[in-house]
């Protein structure tokens with residue numbers, strides 16, 4: 001049976017492709033979802049792809065992942081840099097592996113994006129490869145959940 005991966009997306013990522021293409025590229029979040037589903041099928045993974053602008057939704061989806069998924073890729077958007085609640089939720093679902101994903105190279109941007117509240121709770125971090133960051137996270141999750 002195919003293993004399920006939750007791909008969770010945080011605030012403002014629904015605006016991808018509509019604003020700031022210089023930083024985030026021209027793809028919409030729907031394009032990224034389609035790419036993840038194609039890559040997931042090739043890897044034998046079922047992709048459950050979600051986005052919310054609300055921190056509590058992301059917390060609840062992480063809890064849900066503990067029952068329904070073998071791993072999680074999360075682009076928590078700006079909550080990456082602020083959310084103790086997400087840090088705690090990722091720790092709470094251990095040993096389910098969670099990979100932090102970013103489209104941009106957050107370390108090459110403003111100082112406030114250099115700090116991640118969730119990275120210490122995550123299995124690993126992938127950033128700076130554009131939408132390909134999501135695919136790299138799926139490949140890593142496939143490898144570490146085998």
Ligand code: CA2
Nearest residue numbers: 012015016019020077078102103104113
């Ligand atoms: O590079 C990433 O993937 C980020 O997680 C994107 C977040 C940002 O707060 C993180 O520091 C890095 C922002 C996503 C907002 O996306 C927008 C898309 C179009 C227009 C405005 C924002």
